[in-house]
Amino acid sequence: MTRLMGAAALTLGLLSSSVAAAEVTIGYLGLTDDARYHPDIVYTRIEIAPGGNPIDGATMGVSDLAVVSDAVGQTVSLDHVEAADAPALIATLKDMVGKGEHFVILDLPADLVDQVAAAAADLPVTLVNATAPQDYLRTRCYPNLLHTAASDRMNADAMVQLLRTRNWTRILMLVGPHERDAEMAASFRASAERLRLDIVDERQFTLSTDPANREANNTQLITGGADYDIIYIADSEGEYARYLPYDTQLARPVVGSTGLVASEWQWSWDRDGSTQVTVRFEELTDGRRMTGQDWATWMAAKSIVTAYAKARSDDPADIAAYLRSSRLRMDGAKGVQLNFREWDGQMRMPIVLATHNAVIAEAPLEGFLHQTTTLDTLGTDQPEHQCQ
Amino acid sequence: MTMKRIIAGALALVTLCMSVTVAAAAGTGLIFVSNEKSHEVVVLDADYSIVKRIETSRRPRDMHFNADKTLLYVACGDDDVIDVIDVATLEVVDNIPTGPSPEVFAFSPDETQLFVSNEEDSRLEVIDMASRISVMDIPTGAEPEGVLVMPDGKTAYVTSEVADMVHVVDVASGAVTKNILVGTRPRRFILTPDGSELWVSCELSSEIYIIDTATNEIKGDSLIFVPPGFREEDVTPVGMAITKDGSKVLLSLGRANHVAIIDAATHDVLQYVLVGKRAWSVDLSSDETRAYVANGLSDDITVIDMASMSAIQSIPVGRVPHSVVIDD
Numbered sequence: 161m162t163r164l165m166g167a168a169a170l171t172l173g174l175l176s177s178s179v180a181a182a183e184v185t186i187g188y189l190g191l192t193d194d195a196r197y198h199p200d201i202v203y204t205r206i207e208i209a210p211g212g213n214p215i216d217g218a219t220m221g222v223s224d225l226a227v228v229s230d231a232v233g234q235t236v237s238l239d240h241v242e243a244a245d246a247p248a249l250i251a252t253l254k255d256m257v258g259k260g261e262h263f264v265i266l267d268l269p270a271d272l273v274d275q276v277a278a279a280a281a282d283l284p285v286t287l288v289n290a291t292a293p294q295d296y297l298r299t300r301c302y303p304n305l306l307h308t309a310a311s312d313r314m315n316a317d318a319m320v321q322l323l324r325t326r327n328w329t330r331i332l333m334l335v336g337p338h339e340r341d342a343e344m345a346a347s348f349r350a351s352a353e354r355l356r357l358d359i360v361d362e363r364q365f366t367l368s369t370d371p372a373n374r375e376a377n378n379t380q381l382i383t384g385g386a387d388y389d390i391i392y393i394a395d396s397e398g399e400y401a402r403y404l405p406y407d408t409q410l411a412r413p414v415v416g417s418t419g420l421v422a423s424e425w426q427w428s429w430d431r432d433g434s435t436q437v438t439v440r441f442e443e444l445t446d447g448r449r450m451t452g453q454d455w456a457t458w459m460a461a462k463s464i465v466t467a468y469a470k471a472r473s474d475d476p477a478d479i480a481a482y483l484r485s486s487r488l489r490m491d492g493a494k495g496v497q498l499n500f501r502e503w504d505g506q507m508r509m510p511i512v513l514a515t516h517n518a519v520i521a522e523a524p525l526e527g528f529l530h531q532t533t534t535l536d537t538l539g540t541d542q543p544e545h546q547c548q
Numbered sequence: 549m550t551m552k553r554i555i556a557g558a559l560a561l562v563t564l565c566m567s568v569t570v571a572a573a574a575g576t577g578l579i580f581v582s583n584e585k586s587h588e589v590v591v592l593d594a595d596y597s598i599v600k601r602i603e604t605s606r607r608p609r610d611m612h613f614n615a616d617k618t619l620l621y622v623a624c625g626d627d628d629v630i631d632v633i634d635v636a637t638l639e640v641v642d643n644i645p646t647g648p649s650p651e652v653f654a655f656s657p658d659e660t661q662l663f664v665s666n667e668e669d670s671r672l673e674v675i676d677m678a679s680r681i682s683v684m685d686i687p688t689g690a691e692p693e694g695v696l697v698m699p700d701g702k703t704a705y706v707t708s709e710v711a712d713m714v715h716v717v718d719v720a721s722g723a724v725t726k727n728i729l730v731g732t733r734p735r736r737f738i739l740t741p742d743g744s745e746l747w748v749s750c751e752l753s754s755e756i757y758i759i760d761t762a763t764n765e766i767k768g769d770s771l772i773f774v775p776p777g778f779r780e781e782d783v784t785p786v787g788m789a790i791t792k793d794g795s796k797v798l799l800s801l802g803r804a805n806h807v808a809i810i811d812a813a814t815h816d817v818l819q820y821v822l823v824g825k826r827a828w829s830v831d832l833s834s835d836e837t838r839a840y841v842a843n844g845l846s847d848d849i850t851v852i853d854m855a856s857m858s859a860i861q862s863i864p865v866g867r868v869p870h871s872v873v874i875d876d
Contacts, residue, residue: 227689227711231727433709433733436649436667436691466712470729489732489753491710495803497732497752497781533781 182474184229184236186464187256187264187285188218188457191272192244196291208398214267214291215240216445217454221461224440228469236465246272250279257285262476263464263483265457270294277302286480288460291453295347298504298540301547306483306505308456308463312347314539315422318511318523319392319415320351321537325525328389332412333362334382334404340396348392348416361386365393367400384409392416419515422523425455426514429522432495459492459507463500466490494522496535503545508535575617575834575876576635581842581849582608582622585867589622591638596851596863600638604631609870610652614659617875623650623664630664635875644680647673652736654695654704656719663704665692672706672717684722689713696737696746698761705746705759707734714748716764726764731755735786740812741794749785751802756785773799773808775820787829791836798839798852800827807841807850809857819857823850829871842869 199211222236229236239261243249253276256264263286266273270292277287281302289307298311335345352359366376375381393416395401401418413419427438427449441450463483471482489497494510501508513521524534577594584607591600605624612621620633632642647666654663662675672692674684689711696705704717716726731750738747746759755770774780784802797810807827809818824843832839839852849872850862
């Protein structure tokens with residue numbers, strides 16, 4: 161009863177302060193049956209990834225700021241559409257733009273982000289890539305593409321800062337056979353070079369038990385014959401990586417795709433109001449734990465809704481300009497204000513380095529300095545940035 | 549459960565009656581610090597020696613005395629209660645159930661009602677102190693935090709950390725009458741002694757907004773205080789305190805590890821005082837010779853001498869100190 165009264169009270173208050181009502185629809189474009197969110201992508205029923213569709217993050221972002229939207233007379237909704245391939249995604253995006261959607265969150269693998277962004281370059285729309293970390297998307301320089309997913313390089317820089325701080329400087333790199341593994345490894349190599357870590361050897365693993373190929377598939381053999389402080393593994397599937405810790409030749413920690421993992425978010429982060437975010441997300445999703453991808457769609461939606469509310473203009477160009485400006489000061493429950501880098505459209509953010517149940521460190525780590533903002537010690541910095 | 553609560557309530561009442569004469573004197577001089585992660589309120593004497601660690605419900609945060617300082621109320625976020633500590637015996641004698649995750653609260657001027665922000669279900673709850681019943685439950689933006697009730701008891705203000713907003717609440721009807729958009733992640737309030745200005749700390753845009761309470765409009769530009777050697781984004785203001793004459797404001801700068809002492813009229817900085825890591829809540833002694841700052845990430849409190857405007861001592865207290873209050 162008191163709740164009902166309260167709800168009525170809030171509506172009353174909001175009506176009195178609202179200006180002309182406006183409907184705002186934010187697009188959310190996903191891939192039908194996206195393999196990245198299958199919890200058991202490799203092997204039946206032995207869950208490897210937490211699963212779940214990151215649309216939940218965007219839904220929470222809109223819901224979190226509904227009070228703000230109401231206060232400025234806006235009603236915000238998400239238009240969630242999935243399509244199966246690049247032509248269908250591009251057609252869907254054009255439909256969305258035709259319906260007046262000026263901001264579309266992309267929840268797509270990198271190659272599809274690339275194709276969709278290329279096709280949208282001349283459309284009056286701002287795209288926000290929320291789930292593709294590939295560095296090459298940041299150097300494509302599409303004029304209307306922003307990123308709330310952390311880049312591979314940001315994650316690698318975060319990890320390398322920790323290794324440098326701990327003085328674990330001799331690395332054994334293990335890399336899987338997939339293109340995605342090579343991409344992650346390349347980012348890590350570049351980060352390691354920047355902070356002068358020593359990659360003592362780099363070996364490619366294969367997922368098999370073939371005795372003829374045991375140097376590449378046996379965890380003890382592949383980690384033998386070298387001396388190192390730590391093992392970094394790039395394994396996009398995760399199936400090889402998960403059996404690596406405690407099965408190595410030397411007693412050394414494993415980081416990268418297992419062990420200590422760099423990400424936008426981890427549910428056990430407990431500072432800066434993050435507990436409330438995790439709890440709200442679990443309530444929204446019937447107990448699902450928020451992932452880095454959920455965090456990035458949450459931030460994409462929150463940033464767009466904030467720009468609509470605070471740009472003080474109805475012109476989508478002004479709202480997009482606000483979104484890209486330093487006036488945007490987003491709260492991502494990581495204790496610092498966040499906005500987008502002007503040179504590559506990447507959201508600046510701290511990166512968490514977490515085990516399966518604890519955040520061990522938050523990068524940038526103390527002592528890594530920068531001439532403008534320490535957040536720019538993570539990722540390709542402006543002087544290094546080149547459009548390709 | 550109910551029985552236990554009634555007994556505890558009765559006990560509290562008895563103790564309250566007994567300790568009135570004591571409290572009417574100069575106060576015990578004790579300093580109380582709530583430790584969020586060690587579930588305790590630490591009590592220090594005037595020499596800053598720890599005299600007691602009072603075990604509380606889990607995650608104690610904001611604290612307030614009743615008017616005669618016989619009871620100390622402590623919001624305990626993980627157990628959804630406000631614990632009541634008897635200042636004379638230093639025991640938890642009662643607790644008041646609240647909605648999920650109470651963080652910051654305030655009393656109505658006559659102490660008949662308690663206004664508490666429940667950060668996990670986004671509500672400002674009003675509890676009747678006599679019946680211990682929730683009489684109003686006002687929806688707010690997500691993660692409500694700072695709560696302030698005006699001296700006339702007619703208006704309450706509450707921040708929403710996620711919505712970047714201050715809600716103005718008409719206490720009689722429980723209606724939100726206005727939403728004021730402020731900076732990013734608004735946290736706490738102070739009211740100038742004449743009641744004309746409401747200051748709001750906005751943690752993630754590094755700003756202080758001043759609201760004119762006559763019009764509920766933002767007054768002037770937002771204020772930003774950046775100590776030498778820091779960048780604006782390092783400054784995450786949260787806690788504030790104001791002197792009784794309204795001349796000075798103390799503002800904790802969070803990650804910038806300083807407290808700014810500000811001329812409240814001109815907004816000039818009088819001094820930046822280096823304190824501990826992530827300086828948070830700040831409180832002044834009654835005679836305003838000392839200020840106390842809770843440092844969330846160095847597990848200590850820092851004592852500031854107000855005459856020299858310098859830090860004179862830091863005292864380790866426990867895990868993640870949240871608030872400091874003084875019985876003097």
